[in-house]
Amino acid sequence: MKFNFLEKYWSYYLIGAKNTILLAILAVAFGVLIGLVLALARVGKNKPLGFVATAYVEFIRGTPLLVQLFIIYYGLQAIGIRFPDIPIVSKVLGINFADFMAGVITMGVNSGAYVCEIFRSGIQSIDKGQTEAARSLGLSERKALRFVVIPQAIRNVLPALGNEFIVVIKESSIVSVIGIADLMYKANTVRGNTYQPFEPLLVAALMYFLITFPLSKLLARIERRMRANV
Amino acid sequence: MSERIIEIKGLKKSFGKLEVLRGIDSHVDRGEVVVIIGPSGSGKSTFLRCLNLLEAPTGGKIWFDGAEITDRKECRGARLDAHRRDMGMVFQHFNLFPHMSVLENIVLAPMKVRGIGRAEAEKTALGLLERIGLSEKKDAHPTQLSGGQKQRIAIVRALAMKPKVMLFDEPTSALDPEMVGEVLAVMKDLAADGMTMAVVTHEMRFAREVGSRVLFMDEGLVTEEGTPDELFGNPQNPRTKEFLSKVT
Numbered sequence: 001m002k003f004n005f006l007e008k009y010w011s012y013y014l015i016g017a018k019n020t021i022l023l024a025i026l027a028v029a030f031g032v033l034i035g036l037v038l039a040l041a042r043v044g045k046n047k048p049l050g051f052v053a054t055a056y057v058e059f060i061r062g063t064p065l066l067v068q069l070f071i072i073y074y075g076l077q078a079i080g081i082r083f084p085d086i087p088i089v090s091k092v093l094g095i096n097f098a099d100f101m102a103g104v105i106t107m108g109v110n111s112g113a114y115v116c117e118i119f120r121s122g123i124q125s126i127d128k129g130q131t132e133a134a135r136s137l138g139l140s141e142r143k144a145l146r147f148v149v150i151p152q153a154i155r156n157v158l159p160a161l162g163n164e165f166i167v168v169i170k171e172s173s174i175v176s177v178i179g180i181a182d183l184m185y186k187a188n189t190v191r192g193n194t195y196q197p198f199e200p201l202l203v204a205a206l207m208y209f210l211i212t213f214p215l216s217k218l219l220a221r222i223e224r225r226m227r228a229n230v
Numbered sequence: 231m232s233e234r235i236i237e238i239k240g241l242k243k244s245f246g247k248l249e250v251l252r253g254i255d256s257h258v259d260r261g262e263v264v265v266i267i268g269p270s271g272s273g274k275s276t277f278l279r280c281l282n283l284l285e286a287p288t289g290g291k292i293w294f295d296g297a298e299i300t301d302r303k304e305c306r307g308a309r310l311d312a313h314r315r316d317m318g319m320v321f322q323h324f325n326l327f328p329h330m331s332v333l334e335n336i337v338l339a340p341m342k343v344r345g346i347g348r349a350e351a352e353k354t355a356l357g358l359l360e361r362i363g364l365s366e367k368k369d370a371h372p373t374q375l376s377g378g379q380k381q382r383i384a385i386v387r388a389l390a391m392k393p394k395v396m397l398f399d400e401p402t403s404a405l406d407p408e409m410v411g412e413v414l415a416v417m418k419d420l421a422a423d424g425m426t427m428a429v430v431t432h433e434m435r436f437a438r439e440v441g442s443r444v445l446f447m448d449e450g451l452v453t454e455e456g457t458p459d460e461l462f463g464n465p466q467n468p469r470t471k472e473f474l475s476k477v478t
Contacts, residue, residue, distance in 0.1 A: 136318070
């Protein structure tokens with residue numbers, strides 16, 4: 001095995017990693033937002049809202065991420081939604097901003113369904129007595145959720161949520177198929193340029209691991225700290 | 231003479247096909263300690279939980295402090311929350327909020343519901359903690375407390391809202407025997423202070439010593455009621471006699 005291509009191409013991996021991280025951060029933020037809204041809709045009393053949220057989750061979980069990516073990538077254009085290409089942003093990213101947003105939205109929309117289920121199970125794992133105590137003190141349904149149920153639920157869902165963040169980082173490699181210059185895309189470029197089909201992938205795998213492993217350690221630490229605070 | 235704070239007419243509650251309350255007429259007067267006793271499954275807890283609508287009655291009416299809280303407009307949303315803040319409730323399993331310190335548990339509702347400032351809410355909370363002798367636990371978390379301490383704090387948490395009536399749902403049933411006394415002592419103290427209370431309990435001595443009126447419930451109905459002396463000294467209903475002979 002020869003890794004001397006790194007001398008010439010090491011910066012490709014850095015740019016790719018930067019884009020992967022940026023995409024994952026935005027997708028996770030977007031996914032958590034969607035997931036929280038969906039979860040509240042699912043545990044709430046409003047039947048139609050709950051139905052919409054359930055349908056969303058079932059549909060997203062039941063269709064491949066790749067199909068969703070293409071639907072959003074081509075579909076947004078087909079219905080006339082085109083993110084304006086902001087030249088400065090595109091330049092900084094080294095990729096087309098509109099394409100990048102299609103990737104972010106797909107990953108966010110997809111992750112939102114899973115995050116919804118994580119939050120929902122977290123909220124439902126809290127003893128009913130907690131809500132009853134809060135309501136008996138005069139807290140509204142919303143305040144009981146906000147001050148009593150959700151803070152406890154977050155502690156319970158932290159491991160699953162951390163896992164989901166890591167999944168988003170890894171699965172985001174799929175956006176390379178629509179030409180977003182993420183880590184996977186850059187690795188493919190290196191493979192093509194060097195005629196080495198194998199070694200550049202090992203480097204990419206190592207890079208992904210270098211991103212996810214510290215994150216998983218960090219999450220474990222936060223989790224421990226929150227437990228200590230009980 | 232004394233003024234009604236809670237009035238109950240024809241209260242019914244069913245869970246599916248199971249009829250738990252079958253038409254209860256009763257009342258609680260201001261300053262009174264009403265103790266509800268009866269065999270398990272008689273509907274005592276459900277009755278108490280209907281009073282602040284934690285269980286929605288399937289029939290009948292309840293008035294609290296002059297307002298019919300089972301009215302369609304009163305039994306939901308902000309109106310319901312407004313009624314509940316004047317009714318403290320203490321649960322069998324304490325239900326303290328485990329992610330908050332003792333002090334935070336107590337000041338949460340006064341601050342978020344009544345809109346009282348932190349300084350004032352904490353002052354009230356510390357005063358109440360002092361009264362039950364748990365001042366030094368103010369920064370402890372519920373997991374660090376004994377069952378008896380948890381329940382005393384749960385009582386204080388409800389009191390911090392300055393309720394007009396306190397509902398106790400088997401407050402000592404989940405406690406180790408040696409901790410029952412400390413909780414009952416707080417409740418006695420509260421009764422002596424003139425607090426209006428409705429208490430579901432198996433503590434017959436408490437019912438006898440502190441109760442101003444005792445209701446005996448059986449199969450979803452109040453089948454006998456009277457002063458503790460009447461009910462314990464000379465029960466009329468054969469079911470009451472049978473129950474009392476088993477528990478005392």
